Amino acid sequence: MSTASRLPSALERRSGDRPRRAGRRVERCLRVLSEGRHPWGYLDQTSSASAHRSGVVSHRLVVFAPGTNAAERRILMAYRQWPLVGGLGALVTAMVLAPVASWAALVGMLGLYVAGCMVLARVSRELRRACRSVSASSMVVGTTLHRAGDARTLGACRAALLALEKRKDRGEIGEVEFEAGWGQVYATITAAGQPSVR
Numbered sequence: 001m002s003t004a005s006r007l008p009s010a011l012e013r014r015s016g017d018r019p020r021r022a023g024r025r026v027e028r029c030l031r032v033l034s035e036g037r038h039p040w041g042y043l044d045q046t047s048s049a050s051a052h053r054s055g056v057v058s059h060r061l062v063v064f065a066p067g068t069n070a071a072e073r074r075i076l077m078a079y080r081q082w083p084l085v086g087g088l089g090a091l092v093t094a095m096v097l098a099p100v101a102s103w104a105a106l107v108g109m110l111g112l113y114v115a116g117c118m119v120l121a122r123v124s125r126e127l128r129r130a131c132r133s134v135s136a137s138s139m140v141v142g143t144t145l146h147r148a149g150d151a152r153t154l155g156a157c158r159a160a161l162l163a164l165e166k167r168k169d170r171g172e173i174g175e176v177e178f179e180a181g182w183g184q185v186y187a188t189i190t191a192a193g194q195p196s197v198r
Contacts, residue, residue: 035073040064040161040182041131042080058137061154063161065130066183072127079124086116132189153192157185 041063090109097105136149164181167173
């Protein structure tokens with residue numbers, strides 16, 4: 001078979017891969033939005049604007065219980081993101097109902113937001129109790145740096161979890177080894193006496 005006859009089939013394969021690659025990217029973005037970036041939990045940090053304004057830099061590592069599945073992660077992330085998502089939903093509800101009656105807009109807006117808070121708090125209660133968190137913050141007062149929390153544990157746990165995730169993504173370890181390492185980090189935070197997520 002000549003090179004010329006093989007060329008069109010190779011081009012067809014490449015152009016056929018584009019929609020699949022785009023579909024995988026969309027799927028990954030949706031998964032990150034609904035389940036978070038990492039299967040083991042998340043890291044909250046103050047924004048640079050907030051840190052610049054207040055002078056306080058804070059970090060909070062939240063580690064889910066080992067073995068937390070995708071559906072449980074979606075519930076935990078929905079609870080975490082509800083203030084923003086629920087606020088936007090309440091705003092849209094108010095805009096839709098405002099032409100009907102202002103009292104309907106207010107009732108709809110408050111009803112949606114409060115109902116979402118209550119449902120998510122109830123559904124995620126046991127999952128949040130099973131999570132562990134470790135926090136650290138620092139603040140400069142005058143020329144003195146003040147620290148609070150357990151920055152050493154936070155840094156070590158975060159580094160261990162990210163290293164485990166990289167090794168799993170490269171295929172160096174399987175799901176069992178990944179969860180075993182995740183469990184060790186979870187136990188370290190628990191042993192340090194850190195609280196569960198409220």
